[in-house]
Each structure stands twice: as structure tokens, then as C-alpha cells.
Amino acid sequence: MAADHYQTLGVSRDATQEEIKKAYRKLAVQYHPDKEGGDEQKFKEIGEAYEVLGDPQKRQSYDQVGHEAYQSAQSAGGPGADPFQGFGGFGGGQQFEFDLGDMDLGDIFGSFFGGGGGQRTSRQQAQRGRDVEARVTVDFQEAVFGTEATVNLNLEDTCSRCEGSMAEPGSSTETCQTCGGQGQVVQAQRTMLGTIQHATVCPSCHGHGERPQKPCSQCGGKGTERSKHSINVKIPAGISDGATIRLRQRGEAPLAGGGAGKGDLYVHVSVRPSKQFTRQGKDIVSEATIDMIDAALGTEINVPTVDGKKRLKIPAGTQHGQTFRISGSGVPHGRGDTRGDHLVTINVSVPKKLTRKQKELLQELRKHRKKK
Numbered sequence: 479m480a481a482d483h484y485q486t487l488g489v490s491r492d493a494t495q496e497e498i499k500k501a502y503r504k505l506a507v508q509y510h511p512d513k514e515g516g517d518e519q520k521f522k523e524i525g526e527a528y529e530v531l532g533d534p535q536k537r538q539s540y541d542q543v544g545h546e547a548y549q550s551a552q553s554a555g556g557p558g559a560d561p562f563q564g565f566g567g568f569g570g571g572q573q574f575e576f577d578l579g580d581m582d583l584g585d586i587f588g589s590f591f592g593g594g595g596g597q598r599t600s601r602q603q604a605q606r607g608r609d610v611e612a613r614v615t616v617d618f619q620e621a622v623f624g625t626e627a628t629v630n631l632n633l634e635d636t637c638s639r640c641e642g643s644m645a646e647p648g649s650s651t652e653t654c655q656t657c658g659g660q661g662q663v664v665q666a667q668r669t670m671l672g673t674i675q676h677a678t679v680c681p682s683c684h685g686h687g688e689r690p691q692k693p694c695s696q697c698g699g700k701g702t703e704r705s706k707h708s709i710n711v712k713i714p715a716g717i718s719d720g721a722t723i724r725l726r727q728r729g730e731a732p733l734a735g736g737g738a739g740k741g742d743l744y745v746h747v748s749v750r751p752s753k754q755f756t757r758q759g760k761d762i763v764s765e766a767t768i769d770m771i772d773a774a775l776g777t778e779i780n781v782p783t784v785d786g787k788k789r790l791k792i793p794a795g796t797q798h799g800q801t802f803r804i805s806g807s808g809v810p811h812g813r814g815d816t817r818g819d820h821l822v823t824i825n826v827s828v829p830k831k832l833t834r835k836q837k838e839l840l841q842e843l844r845k846h847r848k849k850k
């Protein structure tokens with residue numbers, strides 16, 4: 479990862495926009511790749527740094543979230559991002575998918591899963607298919623013990639007819655007219671430093687240098703087609719609400735046979751709350767109510783747990799709010815069969831109505847209670 483943008487431009491964090499612009503111009507001229515002693519990589523970094531710091535709004539977001547979070551959010555791209563939209567962009571041909579101006583940190587981290595693996599490309603890198611995301615909701619009990627969920631997705635996958643080759647089966651290929659077989663095209667672009675040339679992946683042949691003479695009749699020569707997929711997702715035991723499962727290579731196929739493999743599938747899991755139980759880390763918590771007589775004399779009760787009903791001995795003299803532990807009926811965690819506990823908090827109820835006999839007995843009891 480490149481250095482902090484301020485370091486790249488050699489300015490302080492409180493530099494004015496004017497100072498940033500000056501520093502950028504000076505460095506851009508110094509490292510311009512067309513010049514002797516130029517440095518393309520450095521020039522690109524300078525351009526990227528200026529693209530952020532030169533825009534007061536982007537600079538503000540950058541200052542807020544820091545270099546790494548900003549870069550990650552930017553490289554994550556957006557759903558539906560076109561990998562070639564950076565065509566003609568400044569310097570490295572990158573464009574930022576996210577306007578971070580109105581987002582808080584949570585939004586930015588949420589956007590990491592935005593897909594668009596193709597966006598992080600420099601032109602030499604093979605294109606990876608896009609990441610996709612899906613959402614599943616499971617019951618409390620299913621989250622505790624694990625389950626399988628099915629995710630239905632409509633995604634761009636390798637064409638079943640040409641298997642990604644883009645050519646009609648049996649047809650031959652020819653040199654790409656757009657790039658003359660180079661796989662990349664050079665764009666000339668006017669900037670305040672004069673004309674800059676930079677190469678990008680050929681949009682016609684996607685870098686292959688060759689095109690099918692007869693494009694595949696099913697996908698029209700794209701190499702991919704949109705189709706419905708039902709994907710089984712194993713939800714591991716003990717998963718928490720809001721967790722994300724990453725399934726590598728289960729996202730979209732790369733464009734036009736691009737060699738870097740499929741994108742990933744991110745499955746966000748929501749856990750439906752239970753009426754009886756709540757989670758406290760690896761423990762499961764519930765409440766039980768007993769009356770004051772049972773609390774005073776002790777009793778046994780049935781406690782519903784995720785393993786079914788469990789007998790629990792309530793000792794004499796149990797107080798309201800006291801908590802008892804049923805070992806091993808909590809949430810599985812770690813490796814092996816380790817589980818948390820079930821915790822029951824006891825509510826002690828006082829009778830609202832008493833029969834005449836009960837009243838007499840309680841009055842009798844009052845006479846016998848210890849003097850305070």
C-alpha cells in the first residue's frame with residue numbers, strides 16, 4: 479500500500495489547498511514518466527494523492543477515516559462498478575466509486591463488501607470477477623446449532639456455451655482490431671501538465687489481443703451470462719447476529735475470461751431474536767418466575783433451554799434476581815464441542831390475592847419471624 483497521501487505530496491496535514499496544489503505540480507513535473515528521470519509508479523501515487531487531497535470534500539473524509547480505511551473503501555468499488563470506467567481518469571486511470579462525504583465510519587466499513595473486485599486493478603493485473611453479497615436470516619436456535627441456508631442470486635457467471643472463451647464453439651479467433659493485438663490501448667489526455675499518455679486494457683478484447691471471429695451466440699461474445707443460482711451456505715454453529723460469511727470464488731465470473739478467478743460471495747447473517755432467550759457472548763440467558771414460598775423453602779423447576787427442558791434445583795432462601803447456571807447449554811464456541819452455559823435469572827413473585835386460610839397462615843408466620 480502506498481504511503482499516506484500527505485507524505486506522498488510532502489505536505490503537512492494542515493497544508494492549505496493552495497500548498498497542496500503547488501506541491502502536487504512540482505512533484506508531478508519532477509516524476510512525469512515522459513521525462514528523463516521520471517518514475518511512473520511515483521507519478522501515479524502523486525496523482526492518487528492529489529485526487530483525494532486536492533478535493534476539499536474528499537480530503538475531509540480521508541482525514542476522518544485515515545489512509546487505510548479510505549483506500550480499502552475506494553478499492554472495494556461499488557456494486558455494478560464498471561471496471562473500465564476509469565478509462566480517461568487521471569494518472570492511473572482510477573476513479574473513486576465512493577463519495578465518502580456523507581458517510582460515517584460505519585457506512586464505510588459496511589461498504590467494504592460492496593463488490594467490484596475489478597476496480598482495484600492496475601492495467602497489468604488480471605481482472606477478478608465481482609464480489610457479490612447476500613443476506614440470510616436464521617432463527618435463534620439455528621444460529622446456536624448451525625444450519626444450512628439457501629441464497630438465491632442472479633449473477634454473471636461463465637457462459638455455458640463458450641465456457642468463457644467468447645467464441646462460438648468451433649470458430650476461430652482473429653487479431654483484435656481495436657488494439658492491433660496489443661491487449662491495451664494508449665489514451666492521450668490533456669491535463670494542465672500537457673498531454674499525458676497512458677495505457678489501459680483494451681475494451682474490445684479485454685486484454686486478450688484476440689477476438690473471436692464469430693462471437694458466441696449465447697452470450698454475444700461476452701464470455702459470461704447472467705443466470706440464477708441457488709447457493710447453499712453452511713451457517714456455522716454459534717454464529718452471531720450481524721456476522722458475515724465469505725465464500726471464496728462464489729461471486730461473479732471475471733469479464734471475458736479474465737484470468738484472476740471469480741469474485742467472492744459475502745453472506746450477511748441476521749439472527750431472529752428469540753422470545754425466551756437472549757445471547758450474552760457464549761452464554762444464553764433467560765428468566766424464570768417462582769413464588770415467594772418456593773423461594774423461601776426451595777424447589778425444583780423446569781427451565782427451557784436450547785437443549786429442551788432442564789431440571790433446576792432452586793435452593794431454599796433464593797433471592798429475587800439471583801442467577802443460576804446450567805452448564806453446557808449455551809452457545810458452541812471455539813473448536814470442538816465447547817459450549818457456554820445457560821443462565822437463569824429468578825424473579826420472585828409475591829401473591830396479589832390471598833385466600834382467608836393463606837392470610838391466616840402468613841399472619842401466623844409473621845408472629846414467628848425473627849425480630850429485626
Ligand SMILES: [Zn+2]
Nearest residue numbers: 637640694697
Ligand atoms: Zn458464450
Ligand SMILES: [Zn+2]
Nearest residue numbers: 654657680683
Ligand atoms: Zn484489443
